Each structure stands twice: as structure tokens, then as C-alpha cells.
């Protein structure tokens with residue numbers, strides 16, 4: 530995997546789109562089309578609530594930091610976290626690892642801490658691979674920036690306020706995240722929006738009315754499709 534330059538970095542959050550549907554990622558990143566639906570409005574509200582909370586606070590042995598900027602030149606990603614918890618390390622956990630510190634020092638008085646990213650999602654607790662990949666990408670950014678391991682994080686679901694711990698010691702998830710980041714760069718470089726394929730998931734997609742998956746197939750650009758529709762309207 531190559532080393533990217535600052536100008537090449539792409540939004541980390543689009544990885545969740547990419548895993549959900551490559552066309553959705555292309556509509557956002559290549560055709561810059563965005564549309565809200567009930568799900569995205571709820572999601573935005575939830576993220577805003579997180580942003581409005583205090584940027585840094587301490588709860589017991591945990592230091593909570595909100596809205597931390599992240600980047601990875603290895604993966605070519607940039608983004609912002611909802612929350613990073615810094616958990617205090619004790620006992621054997623403070624032993625340095627090969628080629629890495631065991632944790633990061635925020636202040637001398639409280640010793641080493643290990644980052645634990647938390648990403649807020651709307652709705653009820655559920656498994657979504659795209660969310661896990663997005664969270665894992667945050668962990669990989671933190672490891673690259675802070676030079677310490679990030680073995681786990683969590684997805685927090687606003688509807689029933691449940692937290693799902695995601696472990697990053699699973700090599701498969703790390704590999705899937707690296708592949709997704711590489712694919713996102715290939716997709717954006719190609720400038721080609723993939724063909725729409727209608728599926729059940731389209732019904733929960735905020736872009737369904739602009740993507741028109743039942744009619745805009747064969748890799749057609751939504752922009753060109755909309756222009757054609759407008760031209761036909763003018764002729765009528």
C-alpha cells in the first residue's frame with residue numbers, strides 16, 4: 530500500500546458507504562450528490578449532539594476527547610472521530626510492544642493510556658460491516674498518529690443506547706479496511722460511477738430518488754441522467 534500525500538486524502542466516513550454500495554460512495558465522492566432522508570437526519574442530529582458536548586472530559590480512569598481530527602498517509606484517509614476514550618493502563622498492559630509504545634501519555638501524572646474510538650450511529654444495535662470498517666479505519670489512523678496499539682473500539686447506537694465492542698485484533702477486519710481504502714482511491718481516480726443494482730438495501734438509502742436504481746443502470750452518470758430528463762421536459 531502506497532504512501533499518500535495530503536491532497537490525496539479521502540474522507541474516512543465514505544468507507545462505510547463503499548462497503549454498503551460502491552455506487553453510493555461514487556455518488557458522494559465523484560458526483561458530489563448528497564440527499565437527506567429520515568435516517569441521515571437522525572444520524573446528523575446524533576453527531577451534532579456529540580459535537581455539542583464538552584470537547585474533553587474525564588470519567589474515572591477514562592479521558593474522553595470529542596471531534597479529534599484523524600489521518601492516515603498509509604491508507605490515504607482523513608476524518609474526524611465522534612469520541613476517543615483514553616483508557617488508563619495498569620499492570621502488565623503497560624509493557625511496551627515490539628516496535629510500539631504500550632500507550633500514549635496525555636499527562637505525566639496519570640501515566641499511559643490506550644485510545645478507544647467510539648462512533649455514534651442512528652437506530653438500534655445491529656451488525657453492519659461498513660460501520661466496523663469505518664471504526665477500524667479510525668483505529669488504524671490513531672495507531673499511525675500515536676504509535677501505540679488500538680486493539681478495540683465501539684459503535685454506539687442512539688435508539689436503544691447500546692454499545693457494540695469491535696475488536697481490531699481480528700486480522701480479517703484490518704485487511705478488509707485496507708482493501709476498502711485502496712478500492713475507494715481506485716474508484717475516485719477512475720471517475721466512473723458504477724452501475725446501479727437495485728436491492729432491498731436501496732429502500733433505506735437516502736440517495737434512492739437521485740440514484741434511481743431501477744432506471745439508471747449500466748453505469749450511467751446520475752448527472753447525465755438528470756440532464757437528459759430535464760432536456761426531455763423542456764422539449765415537451
Ligand code: SF4
Pocket residue numbers: 549550551552553556725726727728730731732734735736737740741742
Ligand atoms: S439506491 Fe441502491 S444502488 Fe443506489 S446508491 Fe443507494 S444502495 Fe446504491
